[in-house]
Amino acid sequence: MATINIAPPKPMVMADLKGKVDPDWCPGCGDYGVLAAVQKALVELQIPNHTVATVSGIGCSSNFPGFINTYGMHTLHGRSLPVASGLKLGNHDLTVLVTGGDGDGFGIGCGHFVHAMRRNINLTYLVLDNQIYGLTTGQTSPTSRIGMKTKSNPYGNGDTPVNPITLALSAGATFVARGFSGDQKHLTELIKAAIQHKGFSFLDIFSPCVTYNHDNTFQWFRPRVKRLEDDANYDSTNWVRAMEKATIWGEEIPIGKFYETTEVPSLEETEPVLEGGAMISRPLHIAPDVAKRFVEELM
Amino acid sequence: MSETFTIGIGGAAGQGVATPGDILALLFSRRGLHLNAYNAYQSIIRGGHTFLTIRTGVDPVENMGDDLDCLIPLNQDTMDRHLRLLTDGGACIYNADSIKPGEAAAGVQLCPIPVSTLADITRNKVAQNTLALGAALSMMGVGFAALESIMAAQFGRKGEAVVKENVDIARSGYDYASQHFKPFARPLPMTDNKYAVLSGNTALAMGGAAAGVKFYCAYPMSPSTGVLHWMAGHGRKAGIMVRQVEDEIGVINMAIGAAHAGVRSMCATSGGGFALMSEGLGLSAMAEIPVVVIDCMRAGPSTGVPTKTEQGDLWQMLGAAFGDYPRVIAAPVDIGDCFTLMAEIFNVTDKFQVPGLVLADLLLSEGRLSVDPAKLDFKPHIDRGEMITSNGQPHGEYLRYKITESGVSPRAIPGVEGFTHVVSSDEHDENGVLISDEYTNHAKRRAMMEKRMRKVAGIEAMVPKPKLEGPADADVTLIGWGSTDGTIREARAQLAQQGIKANQLQIRWLAPLHGDEIVRLLKGAKKTIIVENNFSGQFARYLRSETSYVADGHIRKYDGEPFMPHHITEAVREQLAGSTTLSVPAHEVMV
Numbered sequence: 001m002a003t004i005n006i007a008p009p010k011p012m013v014m015a016d017l018k019g020k021v022d023p024d025w026c027p028g029c030g031d032y033g034v035l036a037a038v039q040k041a042l043v044e045l046q047i048p049n050h051t052v053a054t055v056s057g058i059g060c061s062s063n064f065p066g067f068i069n070t071y072g073m074h075t076l077h078g079r080s081l082p083v084a085s086g087l088k089l090g091n092h093d094l095t096v097l098v099t100g101g102d103g104d105g106f107g108i109g110c111g112h113f114v115h116a117m118r119r120n121i122n123l124t125y126l127v128l129d130n131q132i133y134g135l136t137t138g139q140t141s142p143t144s145r146i147g148m149k150t151k152s153n154p155y156g157n158g159d160t161p162v163n164p165i166t167l168a169l170s171a172g173a174t175f176v177a178r179g180f181s182g183d184q185k186h187l188t189e190l191i192k193a194a195i196q197h198k199g200f201s202f203l204d205i206f207s208p209c210v211t212y213n214h215d216n217t218f219q220w221f222r223p224r225v226k227r228l229e230d231d232a233n234y235d236s237t238n239w240v241r242a243m244e245k246a247t248i249w250g251e252e253i254p255i256g257k258f259y260e261t262t263e264v265p266s267l268e269e270t271e272p273v274l275e276g277g278a279m280i281s282r283p284l285h286i287a288p289d290v291a292k293r294f295v296e297e298l299m
Numbered sequence: 300m301s302e303t304f305t306i307g308i309g310g311a312a313g314q315g316v317a318t319p320g321d322i323l324a325l326l327f328s329r330r331g332l333h334l335n336a337y338n339a340y341q342s343i344i345r346g347g348h349t350f351l352t353i354r355t356g357v358d359p360v361e362n363m364g365d366d367l368d369c370l371i372p373l374n375q376d377t378m379d380r381h382l383r384l385l386t387d388g389g390a391c392i393y394n395a396d397s398i399k400p401g402e403a404a405a406g407v408q409l410c411p412i413p414v415s416t417l418a419d420i421t422r423n424k425v426a427q428n429t430l431a432l433g434a435a436l437s438m439m440g441v442g443f444a445a446l447e448s449i450m451a452a453q454f455g456r457k458g459e460a461v462v463k464e465n466v467d468i469a470r471s472g473y474d475y476a477s478q479h480f481k482p483f484a485r486p487l488p489m490t491d492n493k494y495a496v497l498s499g500n501t502a503l504a505m506g507g508a509a510a511g512v513k514f515y516c517a518y519p520m521s522p523s524t525g526v527l528h529w530m531a532g533h534g535r536k537a538g539i540m541v542r543q544v545e546d547e548i549g550v551i552n553m554a555i556g557a558a559h560a561g562v563r564s565m566c567a568t569s570g571g572g573f574a575l576m577s578e579g580l581g582l583s584a585m586a587e588i589p590v591v592v593i594d595c596m597r598a599g600p601s602t603g604v605p606t607k608t609e610q611g612d613l614w615q616m617l618g619a620a621f622g623d624y625p626r627v628i629a630a631p632v633d634i635g636d637c638f639t640l641m642a643e644i645f646n647v648t649d650k651f652q653v654p655g656l657v658l659a660d661l662l663l664s665e666g667r668l669s670v671d672p673a674k675l676d677f678k679p680h681i682d683r684g685e686m687i688t689s690n691g692q693p694h695g696e697y698l699r700y701k702i703t704e705s706g707v708s709p710r711a712i713p714g715v716e717g718f719t720h721v722v723s724s725d726e727h728d729e730n731g732v733l734i735s736d737e738y739t740n741h742a743k744r745r746a747m748m749e750k751r752m753r754k755v756a757g758i759e760a761m762v763p764k765p766k767l768e769g770p771a772d773a774d775v776t777l778i779g780w781g782s783t784d785g786t787i788r789e790a791r792a793q794l795a796q797q798g799i800k801a802n803q804l805q806i807r808w809l810a811p812l813h814g815d816e817i818v819r820l821l822k823g824a825k826k827t828i829i830v831e832n833n834f835s836g837q838f839a840r841y842l843r844s845e846t847s848y849v850a851d852g853h854i855r856k857y858d859g860e861p862f863m864p865h866h867i868t869e870a871v872r873e874q875l876a877g878s879t880t881l882s883v884p885a886h887e888v889m890v
Contacts, residue, residue: 020721020730024737050716055556058724065721066733071713072721073559074733075552076582082549086556086564087713089540090514094560094713115545273540280561280712284511284681286537291677294505294533298495299328299672 014039017049019067030207030218031061033181034128038097039068040184041191052095055084057104060135061128061207064099078109081116084123091280092122092268095195102129106142106162117171120199122266126191127164127202128181130209131216138212148215164204165246165258169239174264175201176242177257180225181208182218186255193257199266206255221253228256236260303356304487305364306435307381308428310373313345315425318453319371319432320351324496325449326441327355328669331490335360335785336667339860339890342521342605348376350890357488360669361633361785365865368483369438371431372398380889382407388484392434392476394427410434410480417471426468433472440486443473495672499637499663500525500567502670503593506641507565508537509677512591514557514564516542516550518572521605522661523595526567547572551579551592558583558590559722561688561712563645567593570612571602573619580654581620584751586722587700587710589648589655589684591641596660598859607859608661610781610832613841616656617810625651625706625754627762628810630658630781634668636807642679647761650684651707651754658809660832662782662861687711687718698729702746706753759811767820769802775871776824778850780806780838783830783862790867801871806838814846821848828852828874830867852880860886 017039025031042052052070056062058077065072071094075083084098105113105127116123132150133139139152142162149156168176175197179187187205194201206225208218228234228245235241242259268274276282286294306323308316320336327334332355340349352363370391372378375398378391385391387406395411403409412434418426436446447466454462497505504526507515515534517527527543534541540557544550550566558564568576573594583590596612598604616628627647631637637659648655687697687709699720701708708729711718721727725735726744734740734747767776769791779787784805791801804820806812821827827850829839834857842848854870856862862884870882 020732021738048716050719051714053713063733063736066723066731069719071719072731073556073586074721074723074725075555075586076578076724079548079552079579079582082544082552083556083559086514086516086553086558087560088556089542089553090557090560090562090564091712091714111545112549115549271540272535273538276538279513279538279540279557280714282513282538282562284563284683286508286677288677290536291509294508294537294677295495295672295675298497298501299493 012043012046012049014043017042017069019069021066023067024063025060026211028210029060030130030181030209031064031128033184034126034187034205034207035064035067037184037187037191038126040188041195044188045192045195047095047195051093052097053087054097054099055080055087056098057100057109059101059104061099061101062104078104078107079112080104081109081112081123081125085116085119085121088121088123089279091278092274093278096123097195098123098125100127101134102127102131102143103133103141106164110142114167114171117168117173117200117202120172120174120264120266122199122268124191124194124201125203127204128207129164129204130207130213132209132213134209134212145215163246166243168202169243169246169259173202174199174261176259177203178255179203179205180221180255181205182222183225183255186227190257197260198262198269199264224251224253225255226252228254228258302485303354303360303364304368304439305352305354305366306369306371307350307352307367307384308371308373309348309350309377309381311346311376312340312343312349314373315428316349316351316373318425319428320353322432322446322449322453323353324667326445327353328494328496329445330487331492331494332357332488333360333494333669334496334667335363337363337662337861338665340606348380348890350377350381355487357490362789362864365863369435371435373428375399384888390438390480390483392431408481410476412472412475417475418468423464423468429465429468430472430475433469434476434480437473437476438480438482440482443470493672494669495675496667496669497634498525498665498667499634499659500595500665501529502634502637503567503641503657503659504529505675506638507591508533508539509638509675509679510642510645511563511681512539512565513562514540514554515566516544516553517566517568518544518547518550520569520572522597522664523567523569523593525664526593547575548579551576551590552582554590555579555583555588558588559586559713561686563649565591565593567595569595569597570599570615573612573615577619580626581622581624582724583654584620584624584626585724587652587708587751588722589652591644591648591655591657593657593659595664596658598857604859606661608832608861609857609859610660611834611837611857612658613809613837616658617841623748623752625653625751625758626810627653627655627758628658629655629808630806631663632781632784632805632807634663634666635670635674637663638675642681646680646682647758650682650761651758652684652710653754653758658781660782685709687715690716690718696730699731700727700729700747700750702729702750704753705757706750707757755811759813762808762811764813764816765804765806765820767802767804770800771802773800773802773825775799775801775826775828775875776804776821777801777828777830777867777871778804778806779830780809783832786862786864787830787867789864790871793864793868794871797872799871799875812841812845817842818846818848826851826875828854828871830854830862832856832861852882854882854884856884856886858886860890
């Protein structure tokens, strides 16, 4: 028997979650606020950092794992969700956070996004949505508004933007929310709720790009965002209501938890193979009687 | 050459070729006989033409052979295509009501069965198959009881009545043949041995399970799908997490994620799916996360010929993902080796934290072979390499990519206290910090590149060198790789009968290649010929690029069908006669 250390560990503080290097985001970037909110949420929930893995794709916001002291994976552009899904299924005792941008998640990685939600693996997916490609110096993204002028669409974008909230709701996500980097306290609460949700939690976060997106700035968002939590009558278990709210965009933009259901079990809860504990904890060799039966089937 | 007996059964897809094939395979193996089965089929669920060849004998049967001893055509088309494969002493058993025989070779016995008078064909649609099966076994000198017990197991689920109906039909065929047809010259032998019969896909899956795979994922793609089917059917009992994923890009990345958690992780696909996995292999190499990918090759390019074989993916493997990185590529030489190789390649990939690629092909994946069950070892040696799985010892700053002489850095798995770090697809420093943007540093980049590439020497020392098989003073040396092993060996035996001494160099580990050893082995060769199942001589070009060695001749085939021994034998003879240096044997039968 391995000895289990039951002495209460030293409480984790913000400094424990500081990465090996400081973020290299532009001064004023919305991503700073999201990083701080994630660190704050982990501290408030007291989830030991060595049991947390942060997995990202590629892009400005995907440099996130380097700036937080957890286990981290900086993967390929658009592939954070399959990598994170494999990691979680290999060791579901880990708390797995997935971070990335709108191009990474809704452009090149959109196929994985839809299927990850269908699987309802217990992952928390944070999209730092700035409606632009930043690291490649300012091209149209899947959430750029119609008419937005960028280096790749100098005469204005003609493609209808993706609505991440309705997309997530229709793909079967069991927790769908929207946050704003400019509303730290609210965002921290949303991240905590997303982590605590059993199943796939999706959080689209307005994280303005101060360099390349001059349309959707902090100043643009601030008067528009309205917290769903401020409406006492809003019922986040009502999927149809969530769909209706998710289509509101303009002078008013709802933020907060659109939808959560606890009625759909997560993959970890329904997958019989996991009844024996995390895959990483299993013996390497197959039990001799089972192996014997496998061979006998062939004779 | 050892004595074998070959049966061919053919018809349209959906006519029921598989069931008599399964029954015969089981019957032969239970009789203590070896067997090899190859099914030539098409990408169609109903119709077309499918032709199963089962060859059996007392000694290991390594390929489908050149001709048939017994043909069971289930339709006219099969009769027309395959009758020519019967040789003197052979027999063709067919439905006299619906099939007309063609011109058979001298000494071939035509055995028409009056199907509608022997069975109620309105009740039993596959009566002709069962009658022919009974007749064939009678002519082979096999006691009826053996067939009866297999049929009882085969149809048992459908109830007593179905078993009885089928057994009765088989018995009428059996009795009819014993009264009307001449038995084969030699009755089917029998031994006390017991063999397992399995496909290459089953062997690859079981080999992975035996090697300690805990995570398997795939997207269906012929001819690799059998690996997924075995895993899906056995994963719960074996304790393996099995997932069907949205596409092969998702597959490779999910496999890498699971591997990073610390479990052995594997996936299988064919050429097109492998193309999609390419970028992921780069991630595996750069982040130093070991993962094993099986490519069951089919004829390409593009969608290619989904149900036909080829050895055409070697250069795709060699060039998969951009940039330089260490990779391991191995090609199993037969179906039994599909099992054995898995534990070996996992030990290499784990030890060196690199991607491992298994290059199988349709011939292996979907072929079936008898294997001594003792060779299906579920307790193989497992070496996981340098892994940190607990925080036992006090330590200084953990460097995930510590620069070492071997190029290997101890790998801490997520969840261990005190070892948090970032693994990355961007170039990084020893501590995992990205040096791709703000901290770009050419000296560090060079050091990391050299660290990773130093693994190649270690891998080369770990994987066994190829060996020359056959007489040292051979007239000709045949060089092959992967699945052609058994066919080349039989061609050598045929050549020996014709007074030509041939030896063989079969390559199993393709990368690293052991080029110096290959050149050393080939130094004294009188004539060297490279045999491969592709158009451009992919291995020949690879060997030349790695060693400057140029073979004297080439035998290539790229029509979708595997080599038969006589293809190689005849090509060697024409090359020894000096008439050509490139032979492309024609597949004489339309399958």
